Amino acid sequence: MGAQVELGPDQDRSLLLVDDDTAFVERLARAMEKRGFQTRTAASVAQARAAVADSAPAFAVIDLRLEDGSGLDVVEDLRTARPDARIVVLTGYGAIATAVAAVKMGATDYLSKPADANDVTAALLASGEMLPPPAENPMSADRVRWEHIQRVFEQCDRNVSETARRLHMHRRTLQRILAKRGPR
Structure with a gap:
């Protein structure tokens, strides 16, 4: 630390x-x-x-x-x-x-x-070459994934088909993810 x-x-x-x-x-x-x-x-x-x-x-x-x-x-x-x-x-x-x-x-x-x-x-x-201590409550990997999907969705003007294409996901899978609340 x-x-x-x-x-x-x-x-x-x-x-x-x-x-x-x-x-x-x-x-x-x-x-x-x-x-x-x-x-x-x-x-x-x-x-x-x-x-x-x-x-x-x-x-x-x-x-x-x-x-x-x-x-x-x-x-x-x-x-x-x-x-x-x-x-x-x-x-x-x-x-x-x-x-x-x-x-x-x-x-x-x-x-x-x-x-x-x-x-x-x-x-x-933070001083020196050492990294600062990790955050007490870092984002979970699920939350990071969800935030990334939300960002791409917004960049695609909330177009589900275009977002799915850019993320290399099936459209229905993406729709299910978007319908849920974001993880903590």
């Missing part, structure tokens, strides 16, 4: 939160302020890039998929503007390829939603 670094009294505590889910980003901002961070929020790649150009933060939590593009563009801009920034990429759709891309672009860590303020703080403040 990785050690966690405490924020010193003179340390820059600026934190940029980038996510197009307004309710989520506002809750996370309040929680991170209680933990000693000075937060700013952005809901798009354009807003985030403007915030980085205005004043590059010491810390950032950036959603991978935003309405107007990829959060990886913001990671790249922030890494250029402030090489020492600690950046966590947060996404509701986790895949190994995107995790590798995020780290190659300069992200410090990669978390899948739902991640709470404790998970985010641990990832931002």
